[in-house]
Amino acid sequence: MKKTVVSFKQFSFKYNSQENSSLRDINLDFHQGERILITGPSGSGKSTLGNCINGLIPNALKGEIKGSLALMDVNTSDVSLFDLSKKVGTVLQDSDAQFIGLTVGEDIAFALENDAVPLDEMKRAVLKAAEKVGMEHFLNQSPQKLSGGQKQRVSMAGVLVDPVTILLFDEPLANLDPASGRQTMRLIDQIQRETGVTVIIIEHRLEEVLAIDLDRILVIADGRVIADESPDRLLASEILQEYGIREPLYLTALKRAGIQITPQLHPERLDKMSLGGIRESLLRWASNDIPEREQLLGExxxxxxxxxxxxxxxxxxxxxxxxxxxxxxxxxxxxxxxxxxxxxxxxxxxxxxxxxxxxxxxxxxxxxxxxxxxxxxxxxxxxxxxxxxxxxxxxxxxxxxxxxxxxxxxxxxxxxxxxxxxxxxxxxxxxxxxxxxxxxxxxxxxxxxxxxxxxxxxxxxxxxxxxxxxxxxxxxxxxxxxxxxxxxxxxxxxxxxxxxxxxxxxxxxxxxxxxxxxxxxxxxxxxxxxxxxxxTTSLFQLAEQVDFHDPISFVRHFIADEKGRRAADESANAQLY
Amino acid sequence: MNLRMLSYIERTSAIHRLTGAAKLICFILWSVIAMSTFDTQILAVMLIVGLIVFKMSQIHWREVSFVLTFILIFLLLNDLAIYAFAPQQGTVIYGTSHVVFPLPGRYSLTLEQLFYQLNITIKYFAVTPFALLFIVTTQPSEFAASLNRIGVSYRIAYAVSITLRYIPDVQRSYHEIAQAQQARGVDLSKKAKFGRRMRQAASIIIPLIFSSLDRIEIVSNAMELRRFGKKKKRTWYQERSFTRGDYLAIGITVLLLLLSVWILMKRGSRYYNPFK
CATH class of the missing domain: 3.40.50.300 (P-loop containing nucleotide triphosphate hydrolases)
Incomplete structure (x- = not known):
C-alpha cells in the first residue's frame, strides 16, 4: 500500500461569508504518486476542496471547519500555510494574474527569494526548474511577451523549485487554446512520471484531461463526493450526465449509436478502446439519414x-x-x-x-x-x-x-x-x-x-x-x-x-x-x-478508428443528431409549461 | 496610449549595468550635495556630470519628455514664486545691490537676485538627470532589492515593485474596458459635455476597480502560496554584487561630496559670492 498523502476525515467547511457549507462530510484518502481528477459543476465545491489541500483554507480564506484534514500524517490545522506550500505546489487558474515576477527567472525564483536562499544557489535551482518545463531559454522574458501556455509553464516551474509531494492544478486548461491545452497535459504527465509526485487536477473539461492516464476521478456536487472511481468505471456510469458534466464526445457518439458503454470497453482513452465488436452498429447509425437544417441565405x-x-x-x-x-x-x-x-x-x-x-x-x-x-x-x-x-x-x-x-x-x-x-x-x-x-x-x-x-x-x-x-x-x-x-x-x-x-x-x-x-x-x-x-475533436478520431469512409459526414451526422435531440427536448419542455 | 510615464527603459549601457543599490546611493548623495550647497562652481560641475551621465545611459530626451516638461513647468512656477515673495533675497544673501531694472516697491530686479535664482535653477538641473536615470535605468525588482538593501522593509520595497509590475496590466484593462464601453455608446470624446463625460467615466472606473480588486486577491493568494512574508529577510533574484563600476560611481560621488564640504568649511558660507 502506498503512503497516504492527503486524508480527509468527516471534513466539512463553511465560508464565513456563506450560509451553507461548501463541503460536507468528506472522507477521502489520496496516495503517493496518484493522478487524480476532481471534477464537478460550477459551485460544486471542487475548488474549495483544492483550497483546503493547499492551505488557503483556513489561512487566507476564513471559515468554519469540522472534522480533520491531514497532509502526510500532519493535521493541517497544526501547520502554517508557509510550511504547507513546501509540500503542496499550487498552479492557479489565472496564469496571468499569478505571474508575480517581472521576468520568467524572477517569477520562478519567487518562493526561493522568500526562503532567503543565497543567490548562486537560487540561480541554479531556477535554471533546473526552468529546464523541467522547457522554459530555460526564456529566463529574461517579461510576462507580456509570453503565450498563455508558456505562462502556465512558468507557474509550474515556480512550484517545482520546492520539493513538493503534491502538485495541485486549479483549472489548468481554462484559458488555453486546444493545442496549448494538450501540451499542458503532456507536460503534467511527463513531470509526474519523472518526479513521482501526486497530481491533483481540478477541471471540468474532462475529455482534455483524459489525454493522460488517470488513476481516479472524483465527482463533487453540492459539496459532497458523488463518485470516486477509476476513469473506465466512471465513464461507463450515468453519473456524468446526471450532474451536468460533459462526457467525452466519442462516448456520446457511441451512446447515440445505441452502444452500451462498459468498463471492459476501456472508454478512458479512445485510442485504447476495443471497438471491434461495436464497429458495425456505429457504422449503421452513421449512415442513417438525418435531415439537415437548410442553409440560411439572408441578405x-x-x-x-x-x-x-x-x-x-x-x-x-x-x-x-x-x-x-x-x-x-x-x-x-x-x-x-x-x-x-x-x-x-x-x-x-x-x-x-x-x-x-x-x-x-x-x-x-x-x-x-x-x-x-x-x-x-x-x-x-x-x-x-x-x-x-x-x-x-x-x-x-x-x-x-x-x-x-x-x-x-x-x-x-x-x-x-x-x-x-x-x-x-x-x-x-x-x-x-x-x-x-x-x-x-x-x-x-x-x-x-x-x-x-x-x-x-x-x-x-x-x-x-x-x-x-x-x-x-x-x-x-x-x-x-x-x-x-x-x-x-x-x-x-x-x-x-x-x-x-x-x-x-x-x-x-x-x-x-x-x-x-x-x-x-x-x-x-x-x-x-x-x-x-x-x-480536431475526438469524433474525427472515432470515425477514423472505425474506418468510416468520410469523417466529415460522420461529424455532421453527429451534430445533426444532437440538434434533433435538443429540438425534441425543447418541445417536451414547452409542453410542461 | 502613447503617453510615456516613468518606467524602466531597457538598454545596454554602462549606467544600466550599475547595480540598483549603487545608483540609489549615488542618487541620495548627489541630492545631499545639491541641497546643501549654493556654490555655483560645484553646481555647474554637477550639471555637466549629470548631462554626461545622461548621454552615457543612451536614454533619449524624448523618452522622458513628459516628466521633463512637468519638472520645467514646476521650476518656472517656483522661480516666479520666489521672485514674488522674496524679490530681494539675493541682496540679503550677497550683501550688495546692483539694480539692473528698477521696478516699483521692493520689486527692483537686482543682479544678486538673478544670480541667486540661477543657482536654484541649476540645483534642479543638477539633480533631475540623476533622478530620472535612477528610475528609468533600474529594473523595478532591482529597484525594490536596492531599497531593501539600504534598510527599507522588504514588504514595502516589494509593494513598490509589484505596483510597477502591474501598471501595464491595469493600463491594458483600462483600455479594454474603455473600448467596450465606447462600443456601447459611451462618448468619451471632447464632444460630450464635461459633467456628462465625468458621469460616463464612472462606467469605466467602476468595472476597472472591481476587476483590479479581483486581481489583487489572486495575486495576494499566489504570493502567500509561495511563502511571501514568511521570514524577516528575503533574497532577491535580480540583486547583483558590486563591480568596479559601482565602486567607481560611488567613489566619485563621495569625492564630490567631500569637495563640496571642504569648500563650504573653507569659505564658511554655503554661497559663492562673485559680488565681493
Missing part, C-alpha cells in the same frame, strides 16, 4: 473588403482581410492568440480604423461613422462580464445604453422589459447584479447590448469559465437569438462549440484570413487547423 449584413491594419508601421496586424456575413448567420472566429481576431473585432466596432479597405454594414460604408453611431449596429460582449458591468441593478445596467441615447423613460422601460424577457432575466429585473451567478451576469451583459438592437453582435468566448450545464444553457439562448435574426460572431477556442453551434468558421493566422468554410470541413483541413492551433 448580406457585413462585408469587409481588403482590410489592412497595423499599430506600428513595420508590424502588419491585418493583411488584406475580406469576407462577408449574411443576416442571421452564426460565425466562429478562431485562431491563436495574437492572430488578429480581436483587432478585427475592434475595426468592425469602430474602435480602430483600418489603414486601407472598406467595411460595409447593411450595404453602407461605415468608415465615416463615429464609434457611437457604429455601436447602434454592432455590439461587443467581452469575455469577462465584470469588465462591462457598471451599474448596481440589473434594470439600470440594461437600460444604460438607452439612457445614453436619450430614449424616453416609458420607451426604455418597455424595451428593457422585453429584452429581459428574451434573456430569461425578467424575474430578476429588480435584483442587484452582485447576486447573480457568472453565467447570469454574462446574460445581463448580452441583454445590455441586445436592447440597443444591433444588427450583429460579437461575443468573446461566450462560454468561457462555465460548466457544461451553463454552457448548454448559454448556447441554447444564443441559438434562440440567432433564430430571431440576430447575427452572431463568436470568438472562441472551443472546437465543439464551433462545430455544433456555428454555421461557418473564419480562421485567422498571422493577420490573414486563412480559411472561411463550414466548421466540420475546417477541422478536416489539417493544414489550416494546425496553423491556427486548433485541434
Amino acid at each position: 448580406r449584413i457585413l462585408q469587409l473588403s481588403h482590410i489592412n491594419f497595423c499599430y506600428k508601421p513595420d508590424q502588419q496586424v491585418l493583411a488584406d482581410v475580406s469576407f462577408s456575413i449574411r443576416k442571421g448567420e452564426r460565425i466562429a472566429l478562431v485562431g491563436k492568440n495574437g492572430a488578429g481576431k480581436s483587432t478585427l473585432t475592434k475595426l468592425i466596432c469602430g474602435l480602430e480604423r483600418p489603414d486601407s479597405g472598406t467595411i460595409y454594414v447593411d450595404g453602407k460604408d461605415i468608415g465615416e461613422q463615429t464609434i457611437k453611431e457604429r455601436s447602434e449596429q454592432v455590439g461587443l460582449i467581452m469575455q469577462d462580464p465584470n469588465q462591462m458591468i457598471s451599474q448596481n441593478m440589473i434594470f439600470d445596467e440594461v437600460a444604460f445604453g438607452l439612457r445614453l441615447r436619450g430614449v424616453d423613460a416609458v420607451e426604455i422601460r418597455r424595451r428593457v422589459y422585453e429584452t429581459l424577457k428574451i434573456c430569461g432575466l425578467y424575474p430578476y429585473r429588480n435584483w442587484p447584479i452582485s447576486a447573480l451567478s457568472f453565467g447570469q451576469k454574462k446574460r445581463v451583459t448580452i441583454a445590455s447590448i441586445l436592447v440597443i438592437e444591433p444588427k450583429l453582435i460579437f461575443l468573446d468566448e461566450p462560454t468561457a469559465g462555465q460548466d457544461y450545464r451553463h454552457y448548454t444553457k448559454m448556447m441554447h439562448f444564443l441559438e434562440q437569438l440567432s433564430s430571431r435574426g440576430v447575427t452572431l460572431i463568436m470568438i472562441t477556442h472551443d472546437m465543439h462549440l464551433m462545430l455544433e453551434y456555428t454555421d461557418r468558421a473564419l480562421v485567422m493566422a498571422d493577420g490573414k484570413l486563412i480559411a472561411d468554410q463550414p466548421p466540420a470541413e475546417l477541422l478536416s483541413n489539417s493544414k489550416a487547423a494546425e496553423r491556427a492551433n486548433l485541434k
Whole structure:
C-alpha cells in the first residue's frame, strides 16, 4: 500500500461569508504518486476542496471547519500555510494574474527569494526548474511577451523549485487554446512520471484531461463526493450526465449509436478502446439519414473588403482581410492568440480604423461613422462580464445604453422589459447584479447590448469559465437569438462549440484570413487547423478508428443528431409549461 | 496610449549595468550635495556630470519628455514664486545691490537676485538627470532589492515593485474596458459635455476597480502560496554584487561630496559670492 498523502476525515467547511457549507462530510484518502481528477459543476465545491489541500483554507480564506484534514500524517490545522506550500505546489487558474515576477527567472525564483536562499544557489535551482518545463531559454522574458501556455509553464516551474509531494492544478486548461491545452497535459504527465509526485487536477473539461492516464476521478456536487472511481468505471456510469458534466464526445457518439458503454470497453482513452465488436452498429447509425437544417441565405449584413491594419508601421496586424456575413448567420472566429481576431473585432466596432479597405454594414460604408453611431449596429460582449458591468441593478445596467441615447423613460422601460424577457432575466429585473451567478451576469451583459438592437453582435468566448450545464444553457439562448435574426460572431477556442453551434468558421493566422468554410470541413483541413492551433475533436478520431469512409459526414451526422435531440427536448419542455 | 510615464527603459549601457543599490546611493548623495550647497562652481560641475551621465545611459530626451516638461513647468512656477515673495533675497544673501531694472516697491530686479535664482535653477538641473536615470535605468525588482538593501522593509520595497509590475496590466484593462464601453455608446470624446463625460467615466472606473480588486486577491493568494512574508529577510533574484563600476560611481560621488564640504568649511558660507 502506498503512503497516504492527503486524508480527509468527516471534513466539512463553511465560508464565513456563506450560509451553507461548501463541503460536507468528506472522507477521502489520496496516495503517493496518484493522478487524480476532481471534477464537478460550477459551485460544486471542487475548488474549495483544492483550497483546503493547499492551505488557503483556513489561512487566507476564513471559515468554519469540522472534522480533520491531514497532509502526510500532519493535521493541517497544526501547520502554517508557509510550511504547507513546501509540500503542496499550487498552479492557479489565472496564469496571468499569478505571474508575480517581472521576468520568467524572477517569477520562478519567487518562493526561493522568500526562503532567503543565497543567490548562486537560487540561480541554479531556477535554471533546473526552468529546464523541467522547457522554459530555460526564456529566463529574461517579461510576462507580456509570453503565450498563455508558456505562462502556465512558468507557474509550474515556480512550484517545482520546492520539493513538493503534491502538485495541485486549479483549472489548468481554462484559458488555453486546444493545442496549448494538450501540451499542458503532456507536460503534467511527463513531470509526474519523472518526479513521482501526486497530481491533483481540478477541471471540468474532462475529455482534455483524459489525454493522460488517470488513476481516479472524483465527482463533487453540492459539496459532497458523488463518485470516486477509476476513469473506465466512471465513464461507463450515468453519473456524468446526471450532474451536468460533459462526457467525452466519442462516448456520446457511441451512446447515440445505441452502444452500451462498459468498463471492459476501456472508454478512458479512445485510442485504447476495443471497438471491434461495436464497429458495425456505429457504422449503421452513421449512415442513417438525418435531415439537415437548410442553409440560411439572408441578405448580406457585413462585408469587409481588403482590410489592412497595423499599430506600428513595420508590424502588419491585418493583411488584406475580406469576407462577408449574411443576416442571421452564426460565425466562429478562431485562431491563436495574437492572430488578429480581436483587432478585427475592434475595426468592425469602430474602435480602430483600418489603414486601407472598406467595411460595409447593411450595404453602407461605415468608415465615416463615429464609434457611437457604429455601436447602434454592432455590439461587443467581452469575455469577462465584470469588465462591462457598471451599474448596481440589473434594470439600470440594461437600460444604460438607452439612457445614453436619450430614449424616453416609458420607451426604455418597455424595451428593457422585453429584452429581459428574451434573456430569461425578467424575474430578476429588480435584483442587484452582485447576486447573480457568472453565467447570469454574462446574460445581463448580452441583454445590455441586445436592447440597443444591433444588427450583429460579437461575443468573446461566450462560454468561457462555465460548466457544461451553463454552457448548454448559454448556447441554447444564443441559438434562440440567432433564430430571431440576430447575427452572431463568436470568438472562441472551443472546437465543439464551433462545430455544433456555428454555421461557418473564419480562421485567422498571422493577420490573414486563412480559411472561411463550414466548421466540420475546417477541422478536416489539417493544414489550416494546425496553423491556427486548433485541434480536431475526438469524433474525427472515432470515425477514423472505425474506418468510416468520410469523417466529415460522420461529424455532421453527429451534430445533426444532437440538434434533433435538443429540438425534441425543447418541445417536451414547452409542453410542461 | 502613447503617453510615456516613468518606467524602466531597457538598454545596454554602462549606467544600466550599475547595480540598483549603487545608483540609489549615488542618487541620495548627489541630492545631499545639491541641497546643501549654493556654490555655483560645484553646481555647474554637477550639471555637466549629470548631462554626461545622461548621454552615457543612451536614454533619449524624448523618452522622458513628459516628466521633463512637468519638472520645467514646476521650476518656472517656483522661480516666479520666489521672485514674488522674496524679490530681494539675493541682496540679503550677497550683501550688495546692483539694480539692473528698477521696478516699483521692493520689486527692483537686482543682479544678486538673478544670480541667486540661477543657482536654484541649476540645483534642479543638477539633480533631475540623476533622478530620472535612477528610475528609468533600474529594473523595478532591482529597484525594490536596492531599497531593501539600504534598510527599507522588504514588504514595502516589494509593494513598490509589484505596483510597477502591474501598471501595464491595469493600463491594458483600462483600455479594454474603455473600448467596450465606447462600443456601447459611451462618448468619451471632447464632444460630450464635461459633467456628462465625468458621469460616463464612472462606467469605466467602476468595472476597472472591481476587476483590479479581483486581481489583487489572486495575486495576494499566489504570493502567500509561495511563502511571501514568511521570514524577516528575503533574497532577491535580480540583486547583483558590486563591480568596479559601482565602486567607481560611488567613489566619485563621495569625492564630490567631500569637495563640496571642504569648500563650504573653507569659505564658511554655503554661497559663492562673485559680488565681493
